[in-house]
Amino acid sequence: MNRRHFLATGALAGVATALPSLAQESGAIPKPVFPANRIGVSSYSFWGFQRDDLRAIPTCLDHAARMGFDGFEVLQRQLVSTDNAELQKIKRQAFLLGLDLMGYSTHQGFLSPDKEKREAQIKHTTDCIEQAYxxxxxxxxxxxxxxxTSKDFNDLMAKRGIEAPLEGYTEEDAYGWVIESYKKILPVAEKCGVVLGLENHWGLGVTPEGVKRVVDAIDSPWLRVTLDTGNFLEDPYDRLTKLAPDTVLLQAKTYYGGGVWYTLDLDYTRIGKIMRDANFKGYVSLEFEGKEDPLTAIPKSLDLLRKAFAGS
Known part of the structure; x- marks a missing residue:
């Protein structure tokens, strides 16, 4: 390197170093842009436990891609088979359609004094983790x-999700069972690299404090929160705010045509701000739960969520 080239490059480097500080002082550097959240759709939005013509996951995937979603959440109970060959077909189809398989929605219950029943639910949950993997x-x-202790889900919804404990037991017993169970499950989640999200989904999840008590007791990056916008029937915004910092997936309910069990008038612009303030950059997954035809209501829901989670 000759002297002239050295001086020229050195001067340019000095200017480049000075530019950021000068720009910051003048206010020329814009504030960081918060990216738009990607929007997915749960297979539950199509099937809803009642529309047999929209149960097949391949059918739901085709509709999701046609409607313009970024990702797809699989409801485990909707699968006809969990054989690996069938799971790989689903993964291949989603890849070819340009859809991320970004969520796996499962059911388990640990609110039982019967240890054998809890162990069976632990086994079911670890099997589901392997399926997600x-x-x-x-x-x-x-x-x-x-x-x-409710007659059925309709009865539970009539009670606004609040259920009496089994006779002779309390919620303190239930927290012990749930925390003990997830301590046994977490090593499998960590091994598979699957982040579990405890949802505000009735039971101990009927309040944000209930969800946080379990998550904080486990204190692991592999158990966080799946936050459902439609499962806090009173004071939803304050309650969503409490769980937003721990959220790894946001499930967003819509109710076009009126809700099957209830209808919430949710302000998604406000919810979008709550999640941005909590620095949530993950997926928003639509769970349509209205009476309108899902093939017309789901695209309207996507448009609503695109606007609310467009970033800033």
């Missing part, structure tokens, strides 16, 4: 379960 899905929705 086979599908390449990075996060899985989990629950505390319910007491089972």
């Amino acid at each position: 086979a599908l390449g899905i990075p996060t899985m929705r989990v629950n505390s379960g319910t007491w089972g």
Whole structure:
């Protein structure tokens, strides 16, 4: 390197170093842009436990891609088979459609004094983690379960999700069962690289304090929160705010045509700000729960969520 070239490059480097500080002083550097959240859709939005013509996961994947979603959440109970060959077909189809398989929604219940029943639920949950791993899905929705003292789900919804404990037991017993169970489950989640998200989904999850008590007791990066916008029936915004910092997946309910069990008038612009303030950059997964035809209501829901989670 000759002297002239050295001086020229050195001068340029000095200017380049000075530019950021000069720009900052003049206010020329814009504030960082918060990216838009990617929007997915749960297979539950199509099937809803009642539309047999929209149960098949391949059918739901085709609709999701046609409608313009970024990702797809699989409801585990919707699968006809969990054989690995069938799971790989789903993964291949999603890849070819350009959809991320980004969530696995499962059911389990640990609110039972019967240790054998809890062990069976632990086995079911670890099996589900292995299924999510086979599908390449990075996060899985989990629950505390319910007491089972309601006649059925309709009865539970009539009670606004609040259920009496089994006779002779209390919520203190339930927290012990749930925490002990997830301590046994977490090593499998860590091995597979699947982040579990405890949802505010009835049982101990009926309040944000209940969800946080379990998550904080486990104190692991492999158990965080799946936050459902439609499961806090009173004071939803304050309650969503409490769980937003721990959220790894946001499930967003819409109710076009009126809700099947109830209808919430949710302000998604406000919810979008709550999640941005909590620095949430993950997926928003639509869970349509209205009476309108999902093939017309789901695209409207996507448009609503695109606007609310457009970033800043």
